[in-house]
Every structure is written in C-alpha cells, then in structure tokens.
Amino acid sequence: MDVHRAADHGHTDYNMEAKRGKALPCHEDRFDSGIDSLKEELLSTELDALRVSESVWGDWEPWRAEVNEDGDTLLHLAIIHEATDCVLQMIRLSHGHPFLNAQNHQRQTALHLAVITEQPQLVDKLLKAGADPLLADNRGNTPLHIACKQGSLACFGVITQNCQRHRASILSACNYSGHNCLHLASVNGYISLVESLVSLGADINAREPCSGRSALHLAVDLQDSTLVHRLLDLGADVNCLNYGGFTPYHLTYGRHNEEIRSQLYERTAQDLRELPDSEDSDMEDLSEDEVYDDIKFGK
Known part of the structure; x- marks a missing residue:
C-alpha cells in the first residue's frame, strides 16, 4: 500500500x-x-x-x-x-x-x-x-x-x-x-508555505550546500514567474551568487520567459548582469541542457 x-x-x-x-x-x-x-x-x-477494555493495559505493554x-x-x-x-x-x-x-x-x-x-x-x-x-x-x-x-x-x-x-x-x-524546508517549498511551487517560512524566520537567501543555489535560483530554474515575483517582494537577494558564480539573472540565459528575465534584469547590479568571463554570447548558442546541466535537481 x-x-x-x-x-x-x-x-x-x-x-x-x-x-x-x-x-x-x-x-x-x-x-x-x-x-x-x-x-x-x-x-x-x-x-x-488494542480495542479491548483499558483494564488489560498494565505497566508492561507487550x-x-x-x-x-x-x-x-x-x-x-x-x-x-x-x-x-x-x-x-x-x-x-x-x-x-x-x-x-x-x-x-x-x-x-x-x-x-x-x-x-x-x-x-x-x-x-x-x-x-x-x-x-x-x-x-x-x-x-x-x-x-x-x-x-x-x-x-x-x-x-x-x-x-x-x-x-x-x-x-x-x-x-x-x-x-541539501534542501532545507524553504528549498522544498520553492521547488514544489508552494507559495503560501514559502511566505509562512519566511515570516517564521527562515533565511530566504540560504544556499544549498551542494551547489549554492538560493530559493530564487531554484524559482528561476523552474521558470515559475509567480514564485520569482513573490520571493523578490519578500526580500530575496537578486545578486546572490551560487558556487558557480551565477546570479539568478544569469539562469535566464537560454530560457524563454521574458517576464522573469525583465524582473531580474531591472534589480540585478549592473556589474553582475553579464555572465562570468563574458561567456554570454557562447552560452546563448547552447541548448538548455548544456547550459544548465550542472544545476539539475537531484544531482
């Protein structure tokens, strides 16, 4: 069962x-x-x-x-x-x-x-x-x-x-x-739980120990524009870097959700908009799997 x-x-x-x-x-x-x-x-x-009378329940319960x-x-x-x-x-x-x-x-x-x-x-x-x-x-x-x-x-x-x-x-x-409760709520798109966790003191910018992704990185990778917007409203750090040196905005490269891309572009520090080592032109030519293979869930 x-x-x-x-x-x-x-x-x-x-x-x-x-x-x-x-x-x-x-x-x-x-x-x-x-x-x-x-x-x-x-x-x-x-x-x-177990559904017998309580008289049979003694000090030693087998x-x-x-x-x-x-x-x-x-x-x-x-x-x-x-x-x-x-x-x-x-x-x-x-x-x-x-x-x-x-x-x-x-x-x-x-x-x-x-x-x-x-x-x-x-x-x-x-x-x-x-x-x-x-x-x-x-x-x-x-x-x-x-x-x-x-x-x-x-x-x-x-x-x-x-x-x-x-x-x-x-x-x-x-x-x-490597997931805490906020990561799990974010990965599964449970916005009410994300809000509750943050209100109770969960660190909205806590990063996974294996890859350094924050909840905002996860939301972008899932292409969940509603969650991205809510995390930004709750104070998520748009300039937070994962262990590869990527901001959430960097994860929009190779993706097609312009709403997420524009939300993050406006808030990301100007010196953090280009991909590390100015590889943006090369990465835009790659497939989604090639760009994001290092941040697949469960790896």
Missing part, C-alpha cells in the same frame, strides 16, 4: 501554475512505509487486540515490542491505516516514552507517517506527548521537510506552533539532498 496518498485540498497549498502539466525536475522517491508485504488479516488481528518485517510498530501501522482510536490510546499510554520515537527500517517515526498521511490531529497529539520533531528519515527529512514537500499547510502549522523552541533548527536543517 502506498501511504503517500493525495492530501485533502482543504489542507494543502497548491500553486496551480506549478502543478498544471509541469513535471518538476526534483522528485525524490515517494514516501512509502514499506508495508506492501503485510498480511491484512494479521494487521486486523493486531489492531483488534504491544510496544511488536515490530513487523519492515520495522513498523503497531503505532506506525495504526497511523498508516488511520485506526485513530488505537493511535490515540497508544499515544496517551506512552506519554514521554521512547516508543513514540521508534523508527522503522526507513527511519520514519510515527510523526513522519502522521504527516505523510495528512493527519494533523495526530501530529498535534504526538508532539504534545513527546515525539521528537528533529528526527530525520533515511533521506534526511524531518516531519517538517515532508510537510513542505507535500504542501501540507495543516501539518506545517501544527509542527511550527508546537516546536517554537526547536523552530530555528528545523527551519535551517538540510536533508541529504
């Missing part, structure tokens, strides 16, 4: 321009929990065992030690299958217990899965009971990274409201692809 199901439109940030028929170039693999091999009847039996072949605990499985009553019962009985932060073989915690399956109520309950928002999965993604990748405004709001003490650390953390 794929737990990365479509989120409720009422809780998801959609930039329609970015979504309309445009294949984004930085898709990581889907957030699967690895439960394809689960026998549904076994899961049903396990969850039914259900906490139950782990399947994918490393999923009963809490993981109950969240995936939206067995909300069982989830709430386990959370209430495990307040402050390490069980809440158990990681499966993909290093996903219950909190990761609650975000993936778009269940903000459970995200809130888990955080209040002691779930750690800083734990990363096997791709380096915290639950907030996932909320920003999916465009989940509801889960994003719950996490940031409950984690004010850790907020700066979470906002600045990069996953193993």
Whole structure:
C-alpha cells in the first residue's frame, strides 16, 4: 500500500501554475512505509487486540515490542491505516516514552507517517506527548521537510506552533539532498508555505550546500514567474551568487520567459548582469541542457 496518498485540498497549498502539466525536475522517491508485504488479516488481528477494555493495559505493554518485517510498530501501522482510536490510546499510554520515537527500517517515526498521511490531529497529539520533531528519515527529512514537500499547510502549522523552541533548527536543517524546508517549498511551487517560512524566520537567501543555489535560483530554474515575483517582494537577494558564480539573472540565459528575465534584469547590479568571463554570447548558442546541466535537481 502506498501511504503517500493525495492530501485533502482543504489542507494543502497548491500553486496551480506549478502543478498544471509541469513535471518538476526534483522528485525524490515517494514516501512509502514499506508495508506492501503485510498480511491484512494479521494487521486486523493486531489492531483488534488494542480495542479491548483499558483494564488489560498494565505497566508492561507487550504491544510496544511488536515490530513487523519492515520495522513498523503497531503505532506506525495504526497511523498508516488511520485506526485513530488505537493511535490515540497508544499515544496517551506512552506519554514521554521512547516508543513514540521508534523508527522503522526507513527511519520514519510515527510523526513522519502522521504527516505523510495528512493527519494533523495526530501530529498535534504526538508532539504534545513527546515525539521528537528533529528526527530525520533515511533521506534526511524531518516531519517538517515532508510537510513542505507535500504542501501540507495543516501539518506545517501544527509542527511550527508546537516546536517554537526547536523552530530555528528545523527551519535551517538540510536533508541529504541539501534542501532545507524553504528549498522544498520553492521547488514544489508552494507559495503560501514559502511566505509562512519566511515570516517564521527562515533565511530566504540560504544556499544549498551542494551547489549554492538560493530559493530564487531554484524559482528561476523552474521558470515559475509567480514564485520569482513573490520571493523578490519578500526580500530575496537578486545578486546572490551560487558556487558557480551565477546570479539568478544569469539562469535566464537560454530560457524563454521574458517576464522573469525583465524582473531580474531591472534589480540585478549592473556589474553582475553579464555572465562570468563574458561567456554570454557562447552560452546563448547552447541548448538548455548544456547550459544548465550542472544545476539539475537531484544531482
């Protein structure tokens, strides 16, 4: 079963321009929990065992030690299958217990899965009971990274409201692809999340550690004129250089969006408009793939 199901439109940030028929170039693999091999009847039996009267819940709960072949605990499985009553019962009985932060073989915690399956109520309950928002999965993604990748405004709001003490650390953390939360929101065209992240203190000019691209570089590379305009309004540095010495304006060479080109030209410092080493005439003759091969997403 794929737990990365479509989120409720009422809780998801959609930039329609970015979504309309445009294949984004930085898709990581889907957030699967690895439960394809689960026998549904076994899961049903396990969850039914949790629906008994509370009188059988003692100081030693053997259900906490139950782990399947994918490393999923009963809490993981109950969240995936939206067995909300069982989830709430386990959370209430495990307040402050390490069980809440158990990681499966993909290093996903219950909190990761609650975000993936778009269940903000459970995200809130888990955080209040002691779930750690800083734990990363096997791709380096915290639950907030996932909320920003999916465009989940509801889960994003719950996490940031409950984690004010850790907020700066979470906002600045990069996953193993070098993306922080602002980069992920930008790459996926979620403008409302970009605005929220900046308002909460995310560094709008933070650069990827692998290539030095800022959110504005990413927006130009995606040719998302709406996002470019909003980032400029929010104070993005138009003269920021990536590690190759290119400004966002330089990335318009070989592209055909004149709106983006003119917006950046007007704001870019005059001495930064020409390509490094005056290679602009040569680069304009190259294909898009040849010009931008060094900044392809996911490389």
